[in-house]
Amino acid sequence: MSHGSNTDFVLAVEGLTVSFDGFRAVDDLSFYVDDSEIRVIIGPNGAGKTTVLDLICGRTRATAGSVRFRNRELTQLREHDIVRAGVGRKFQTPSIYDDLTVFENLEICYPRGRGVFGSLFFRRDQAVIDKVREVAATVLLTERLEEPAALLSHGQKQWLEIGMLLIQDPQLLMLDEPVAGMSITERRQTADLLRRISQGRSVIVIEHDMDFVAEIADRVTVLHQGRILAEGSAEAVKQDPQVIDVYLGH
Numbered sequence: 001m002s003h004g005s006n007t008d009f010v011l012a013v014e015g016l017t018v019s020f021d022g023f024r025a026v027d028d029l030s031f032y033v034d035d036s037e038i039r040v041i042i043g044p045n046g047a048g049k050t051t052v053l054d055l056i057c058g059r060t061r062a063t064a065g066s067v068r069f070r071n072r073e074l075t076q077l078r079e080h081d082i083v084r085a086g087v088g089r090k091f092q093t094p095s096i097y098d099d100l101t102v103f104e105n106l107e108i109c110y111p112r113g114r115g116v117f118g119s120l121f122f123r124r125d126q127a128v129i130d131k132v133r134e135v136a137a138t139v140l141l142t143e144r145l146e147e148p149a150a151l152l153s154h155g156q157k158q159w160l161e162i163g164m165l166l167i168q169d170p171q172l173l174m175l176d177e178p179v180a181g182m183s184i185t186e187r188r189q190t191a192d193l194l195r196r197i198s199q200g201r202s203v204i205v206i207e208h209d210m211d212f213v214a215e216i217a218d219r220v221t222v223l224h225q226g227r228i229l230a231e232g233s234a235e236a237v238k239q240d241p242q243v244i245d246v247y248l249g250h
């Protein structure tokens with residue numbers, strides 16, 4: 001596959017660099033993500049994984065380089081314009097509203113809404129109801145729609161948050177350690193869920209658990225000191241002596 005034309009990729013990251021007081025947390029990084037691909041980023045603590053996601057979603061400004069998303073340059077856009085361009089990001093700590101029902105949590109994220117107060121009172125038309133139900137089914141919460149989010153299990157809260165992103169139909173979804181703290185069953189269900197939602201969009205996941213990585217990854221990018229140490233299938237990077245040396249062997 002040629003990387004000469006970036007038009008084929010949903011996401012093309014090229015020469016991406018950020019310095020914090022002279023320290024290059026991400027250093028001349030280039031990688032490309034396809035449509036319907038699950039890309040997993042692994043690497044030791046401090047490798048720059050979270051910073052890469054921060055750069056893509058506009059939370060951190062790049063010192064140099066480009067992030068092209070469906071051929072649109074993102075590095076100069078503000079965070080909410082990047083969301084509107086179709087990039088969703090889930091952080092490790094859930095930001096759901098405990099007192100609202102699952103339905104309401106999904107509803108307030110429907111793109112027409114403008115935050116909790118603006119959107120709670122709009123007309124609940126059929127399109128919104130249908131979309132909420134569709135997303136609830138995708139994230140395995142159909143049975144819990146009318147319950148307050150506070151009553152969900154830890155794993156279900158993570159799924160709800162994924163649902164709150166999905167309802168905006170992002171073409172790129174970024175997840176930071178989505179199965180942290182989940183039960184074995186929930187992990188398995190999350191792997192299925194991620195495979196389903198990656199159809200027709202791109203998903204980038206930061207993950208430490210190599211069994212889970214092997215289960216979900218189409219390709220793995222291994223970061224070390226802000227640079228790419230290796231890239232390939234989970235199977236290939238697991239056997240890479242350099243990856244074993246700086247990461248897996250520890």
Ligand SMILES: Nc1ncnc2c1ncn2[C@@H]1O[C@H](COP(=O)(O)OP(=O)(O)OP(=O)(O)O)[C@@H](O)[C@H]1O
Pocket residue numbers: 020025043044045046047048049050051052
């Ligand atoms: N805003 C910031 N200011 C200064 N240094 C930062 C900032 N953000 C990140 N760093 C540094 O950049 C490096 C990369 O951090 P980052 O959190 O991206 O690593 P990581 O691979 O996600 O690690 P972990 O697996 O521990 O989450 C670290 O040395 C961190 O201290």
